Amino acid sequence: MSLPPSLLGVPVFSWTINNVCLWVEKSLNLKKLVPNFKSAGVDGAELYELVEEDVEGRLNITAKGQKKKVWNAIKKLKFSQAEKEAKKEAKKTGGKVKVAVEKSSNVGKKKAKEVAGLSLHVDKTSYSFGMACTFCQEEDKIAALHCMACKDFLCEDCDATVHQHVKRKNHVRTVLSSFDLDVAGQKVQAFLRYLGCRKILRAKARLVFDRFYDPAERLHYYYNMRTGTVQWTKPYCLKSEQLKPFMT
Ligand SMILES: [Zn+2]
Numbered sequence: 001m002s003l004p005p006s007l008l009g010v011p012v013f014s015w016t017i018n019n020v021c022l023w024v025e026k027s028l029n030l031k032k033l034v035p036n037f038k039s040a041g042v043d044g045a046e047l048y049e050l051v052e053e054d055v056e057g058r059l060n061i062t063a064k065g066q067k068k069k070v071w072n073a074i075k076k077l078k079f080s081q082a083e084k085e086a087k088k089e090a091k092k093t094g095g096k097v098k099v100a101v102e103k104s105s106n107v108g109k110k111k112a113k114e115v116a117g118l119s120l121h122v123d124k125t126s127y128s129f130g131m132a133c134t135f136c137q138e139e140d141k142i143a144a145l146h147c148m149a150c151k152d153f154l155c156e157d158c159d160a161t162v163h164q165h166v167k168r169k170n171h172v173r174t175v176l177s178s179f180d181l182d183v184a185g186q187k188v189q190a191f192l193r194y195l196g197c198r199k200i201l202r203a204k205a206r207l208v209f210d211r212f213y214d215p216a217e218r219l220h221y222y223y224n225m226r227t228g229t230v231q232w233t234k235p236y237c238l239k240s241e242q243l244k245p246f247m248t
């Protein structure tokens, strides 16, 4: 299923309604269904947003075989668009897209080496730091937000345009992290180290401190067995935990 020459290299998002109709006629070979797309007024951006139920509900395509064919084609289109994005991104960051390509060309033979890669995620979707807006696809427009409903990474300008529409203005968008993968990884590691150290410190505090109750003040106090000093405040490292789980 190849694209008509006039649509090659044109991002799906910027297809007009007529472009979509041309795609239905030439690529899908379903000239009969052109009126369905035309009357639904589906342009490229809308096409990209369609979900499976829309094929019947919005496009009014009821025949089972056609429904399947149209939906598969839309999925493929979305996928190839995403792949193009990934390749573009890889070129920019020095090329790591090989993994996916290798996997598909090596089917049956040796299992392609699984590269245990980390990546940044937002709303359970992975993305690369500094990627271009997937809507306008201009290289200098860096994606700043992710919309779960549109499934797009948008630059600030596109976000304003896309979500101006009444139908979309209530979409929840997530601001992308200002950390790249390395910095984010370091932060996670540092936090895990912090948790580990705090656990050790708490155990040590329980060995050094003892807790007693002062009936006159109706408060607990803490006795440091090592220094022989007394304090009203709980050792800081315990945070919300108690020195002892029971009252003394
Ligand atoms: Zn944009």
Ligand SMILES: [Zn+2]
Pocket: 147, 148, 149, 150, 151, 163, 168, 171, 172
């Ligand atoms: Zn949205």
